[in-house]
Amino acid sequence: MMKFHVLTLFPEMIAQGLAASIIGRAAEKNIIAVDPVNIRNYTTDRHGRVDDTPYGGGAGMLMQAQPVYDAHRAVSGGRKIRTLYVTPQGRPFDQKMAAELAKEEELILLCGHYEGIDERVLNEVVTDFVSIGDYVLTGGELAAMVIIDAVARLVPGVLGNGTSAEEESFYNDLLEYPQYTRPEVWQGQSVPKVLLSGDHAAIREWRLEQAKERTKALRPDLYGRYEERQRLIGRLSRDKRNQIHIMECLARGQGEILQIAGEDAAVYHRESGVCMVKASSAESGRYLLTACPEETKRYLVSRDFMCGLLWERGYREIAVCRQFLYTRKVPLPVRHKDIRQLDTESLSCIPAICDTQNRAYLEERLRAGSMYGAFVGDRLVGFAGVHAAGGIGMLYVSEDFRGNGVGASLESYVINRLLERGYTPYGHVAPCREAALRLQEKLGLYQAGDTFYWLEKPE
Ligand code: ADE
Numbered sequence: 001m002m003k004f005h006v007l008t009l010f011p012e013m014i015a016q017g018l019a020a021s022i023i024g025r026a027a028e029k030n031i032i033a034v035d036p037v038n039i040r041n042y043t044t045d046r047h048g049r050v051d052d053t054p055y056g057g058g059a060g061m062l063m064q065a066q067p068v069y070d071a072h073r074a075v076s077g078g079r080k081i082r083t084l085y086v087t088p089q090g091r092p093f094d095q096k097m098a099a100e101l102a103k104e105e106e107l108i109l110l111c112g113h114y115e116g117i118d119e120r121v122l123n124e125v126v127t128d129f130v131s132i133g134d135y136v137l138t139g140g141e142l143a144a145m146v147i148i149d150a151v152a153r154l155v156p157g158v159l160g161n162g163t164s165a166e167e168e169s170f171y172n173d174l175l176e177y178p179q180y181t182r183p184e185v186w187q188g189q190s191v192p193k194v195l196l197s198g199d200h201a202a203i204r205e206w207r208l209e210q211a212k213e214r215t216k217a218l219r220p221d222l223y224g225r226y227e228e229r230q231r232l233i234g235r236l237s238r239d240k241r242n243q244i245h246i247m248e249c250l251a252r253g254q255g256e257i258l259q260i261a262g263e264d265a266a267v268y269h270r271e272s273g274v275c276m277v278k279a280s281s282a283e284s285g286r287y288l289l290t291a292c293p294e295e296t297k298r299y300l301v302s303r304d305f306m307c308g309l310l311w312e313r314g315y316r317e318i319a320v321c322r323q324f325l326y327t328r329k330v331p332l333p334v335r336h337k338d339i340r341q342l343d344t345e346s347l348s349c350i351p352a353i354c355d356t357q358n359r360a361y362l363e364e365r366l367r368a369g370s371m372y373g374a375f376v377g378d379r380l381v382g383f384a385g386v387h388a389a390g391g392i393g394m395l396y397v398s399e400d401f402r403g404n405g406v407g408a409s410l411e412s413y414v415i416n417r418l419l420e421r422g423y424t425p426y427g428h429v430a431p432c433r434e435a436a437l438r439l440q441e442k443l444g445l446y447q448a449g450d451t452f453y454w455l456e457k458p459e
Helices: 011-017 021-028 065-076 095-101 119-125 141-152 165-171 200-218 220-251 282-289 304-312 344-353 359-367 406-420 434-442
Strands: 002-008 032-038 083-092 106-111 128-131 255-261 264-269 274-278 298-301 316-325 339-341 371-376 379-386 392-397 426-429 446-456
Touching: 002 011, 002 065, 002 141, 011 032, 011 141, 021 032, 021 141, 032 065, 065 106, 065 119, 083 141, 095 141, 106 141, 128 141, 200 220, 220 255, 220 264, 220 274, 220 316, 220 426, 220 446, 255 282, 264 282, 274 282, 282 304, 298 304, 304 446, 339 406, 344 359, 344 371, 344 379, 359 371, 371 406, 379 406, 392 406, 392 426, 406 434, 426 434
Parallel strands: 002 032, 002 106, 083 106, 083 128, 274 298
Antiparallel strands: 255 264, 264 274, 298 446, 316 426, 316 446, 339 371, 371 379, 379 392
């Protein structure tokens, strides 16, 4: 559960503003919690005062340090919790910052009023100064609510299963395409014909064109980023089998280009915190690593010299893999009929068939709507899913159901789901997993020539 504590003089604004709709429902389901804290309750002033006139003169009143500090202490209990002060003087809030904040378990948002807050308490408690735009509001509450809304919807489970943020991000860096609903003709305006055609590929293409046209006209800055990304995808596609993981990260709108060096590049997969580096020489690798964030949790690389460079930086191999990709557009046949998307309730069934997977991670993937299960009657007999970084994986079949094609059906099912979204399915398999390697071949996936390494910094 992600917690948002809001330090404010108007707690009822926060409580009411976030009680309805999707955010309200997520709070009811305990996926998030919104905790408005009244700063006035912490003043030591006998008359309940929280403000005073500024030293050196000037218009209006300032919030005093003491009540803000004590309210913050009451919430944090001395723990280090990321604390945002919402102010027009802050760093501009955007989707990237929202994604970064959504990884925190707890946030404190501090709302100013009047002319601001005594600088000394800001020095003590604030970790981030954040502005929601170049305009001035009467107080920080609306800004805090904007930030909470944008962050909360990225918390797995808030948008409900299946509508993960993953899904919408195909058009990342592009504005939304136009949408239509019934009736087919309204005030003489018809719905574009292609949307009635049932031809999903044509619809996807039309939407992409519309999104591009709009972005080019209204947001040339975003369009420039989109073009840079497409150019890199184009260059990587010359070595598609070995670079599909980076191409898909970018094409699905989940990647941020950190650095480009000729044919090489470092790309950061935002949701999973994985840096993917394509380097054709150690020099290039060394240069690209300088652009990777210090706090990178994991690297995905494909050359021995990259492992060497990362060893020097304290990272260690956690997995060695072969990479496979499915390049056809046609869906695969799925023989096992009862395969469904899993929800968090299925988590209790998983240890019954397998205790080798990391439960916290599986739960996160379940919440993201990225796990699928094969059932026989009510019994879960196998599962597979899409990893946070985009590859197919976590394939597991209960021992007594192996050799029945359940694994093939599960993987085919996941491949088909990805194809529906216009993605190119790919995945990693450890060379020791012979049955899984054979399965990739049987399903018609191509194997990349390179060996892939996942590296992590030990705790
Ligand atoms: N408080 C007042 N104006 C604000 C803004 N634009 N962004 C964040 N907090 C604010």
